[in-house]
Amino acid sequence: MSVTEQHLLDDWRRPSLWQRLSAFDWIWAMLVMAGTVYAHVRYHTLMDAYEVAILYGTAPALIALGWHFKAIRGFSLAVAALSLLGIWLYGQDLARSETSFLLKYLLSSQSAIMWMSALYVAATPVYFAASASRSEFVGRVATGMTWTATTMGLVGLMVRWRESYLISHDVGHIPVSNLYEVFILFSIITALLYLYYEGRYRTRALGGFVMLVISAAVAFLLWYTFDRGAHEIQPLVPALKSYWMKIHVPANFVGYGAFALAAMVGVAYLIRARQPADSDGLAARMIPDLDVLDDVMYKSIALGFAFFTVATILGALWAAEAWGGYWSWDPKETWALIVWLNYAAWLHMRLTKGWRGTPMAWWAIVGLFVTLFAFLGVNMFLSGMHSYGEL
Template structure:
C-alpha cells in the first residue's frame, strides 16, 4: 500500500503556523467582523451580534488550526466585496447583472454557483483519471479544482445573501434557508472537510470517491435549478425568520457532510478489500491508502459528524420550543433526525465497546448514508409535517 506524497505548498495540519501569520489572520477577521457590524449592525439583535462574535472567534481558531482556510477566506472576501461594489455602482439588480461583465459571468450568485458545479464535476473525473494513471499533476489539478469550486460556492452564498436584500428588503435572509441553498451549503461543507482530511492524511487517492457524492448533489442542484427554478429568491416563511437558522443549519450540514465522506471512504474500503482478497498484489490496491488508514478516517469523520449533528439536534429542539411551543413533536423530520442520530450513536458504540473494524463498519457507514439521505431529502419529498416548507 502507498499513500501519495504531498507537494511542498500543502502544509501538514500538524505544523504550527508562524506567529506573525496568526496575528495577521486574527486582525483580518476582527477588522472584517467590525466592518460587517458597522454596515449591518442596525439590523442585528443581541443574539445575532453574539453569533457574529462567536463566528469571528471560531474562524480565528480554525485559521490557526488549518492555515489553508485562511487563503480561501481571503479570496472569498475579495471576490464578494468586488460583487457588492459592482452592485452598488451599477444601479438595480437586473441592470447590474446585465451590464457588469464580471458580475454576469463570474461572481453574481448564480454565476458563481454554476462555476462551483462545473469545477466539482470536473474534479471528480480528474481524481479518477489521476488514480488510474498515478499522475501527480492530475492529482494536483483535481485538488485545485476542489479548492476553486469551494471558493466559488462560498462566494455564491455570500453574494446571494446580499442579492436577497436587493430584490426586496423583506426577502433578505442568510442563504441557508431553502432546499436549494442548503444543497449548496452541503457540497461546500463536504468539499472543505474532504480537503482538510486530504491534507491531514496526505493522500489524494480517496478524492474521486468523495467527489462522487458531491457530484450527485450537484446533479440534483442543477435539476432543481433548471426544472424547478429553485434558484429564484423567495420570501421566507415566518418560522424561518429566526437567528436559530444561522447556527442550527450549518451545524447540521457539518454532520451531513462528514457522514457522506465516511460513507464514500467506506465504499473505497470495500472495493480495495475485495481487490486484495481477489489478488494480494492488486495494482488498484497499491494505488489506494491502506485499509487501516481508511478505517481510521471513517471513524474520525463519523465522530466529527456525530458531534455536530448532536449539537444541531439540540439547537433544533430549542428553536422548535421557541417557534412551536414544544421541544419535540415527532414531526417526520424530527423523527428521522433521531433515527440518523441513533444509527451513528450505535456505530460509534459498537466500534468503541466491541472493537468492530473493517468491512462490516464500512457497509454500515454506506447504509448510514442512505438513511441520512432519506432524512435530508426523502422526508421533504414523501412526508409532510411542520417542516413541509422544505418540500420539493
C-alpha cells in the same frame, strides 16, 4: 504500528498549540477580527442582537480553524475578496447583474454557483485519473479545481445573501432556507472536510470517491434549478424568520457532509479490502491502506455526530420558540432521531467493542442512505411542520 497509533504518537510529541503559533497565525487572527468589525460596522443596521452575537462568536472559531487548517486562510481571504467585489459591483441595483461583465459571467450568485457545479463535476474524473496515473501534476490540478469550486460556491451564497436584501429588506435572509441553498452548502462543507483530510493524510486517492457524492448533489441542484426554478430568491416563511436558522442549519450540514464523506470512504474501503495486502492491482495502487481509510471514516463520523448532536439540540430550542414545544414527533424530528441513534450506535460499537473493517464500512454506507432519507426523503414523501422544505 498502525496509522492511528502513529498519528497519536505524532500528536503527543508535538509542541503545544501556543508554542506552534507563528507571526502569520497572529496576522490571520487580526485579519479575522478586522473583517468581523468591518461586517458589524457595515451591516449592523440589518442585524439584531442575536445576529451580532453569532457574528462575534464565529470569529474565534474561524481563527482557531485557520490555525489548525492553514489552507482555509487563503480560501477565506479569496471568498471575502470576491464576495465584497460582487457586492460592490451590485451597489444598490440588482439589475446590474445583466450589465456588469463580472457579475453576469462570474460573481452573481447564479453564475458563481454554475462555476461551482461545473468544476466539482470536472474534478471527479481528474481525481481518478490522478490516482490511476500516480501523477502529482494531475493530482494538483484536481485539488485546485476542488478548491476553486468550493470558493465559487461560497461566494455564490454570500452574494446571494446580498441579492436577497437588494430585492427587499423584508425578503433578505441568510441563504440556508430551502433545498436549493442547502444543497450548495452541503457540497461546500463536504468538499472542505475532504480537503482537510487530503492535506492531513497527504493523499488524493479518496478525491474521486468523495467527488462522486458531491457530483450527485450537483446533479440534483441543476435539476432543481432548471426544472423547478429553485434558484429564484423567495421570501422566508414565518417559521424560518429566526436567528436559530443561522446556527441550526449550518451545524446540521457539517454533520451531513461528514456522514457523506465517511460513506464514500466506506466505499473505497470495501473496494480496497477485496485486494490482497501484497497485491499490486489497480485498487491497491489507487486507494490508501485500510488503516488510513478506517481512521478517516471513524474521525468523519465522530465529527459529524458531534455537530449533528448540537444541531438537534438547537433545533429543539428553535421548535420551543416557534411551536411551543421542544419535541413533537414530527416526521423530520423522528428521522433526525433515527439518524442520531444510528451513528451513536456506530460509535458505541467502535469505541466499546472495537468493531472495525468491512462491517463498519457497510454500516457507514447504509447510514448515508438513512441520512439521505431524513434530509430529502422526508421532504418528498412525508408531511409535517417542516413541510416548507418540500420539493
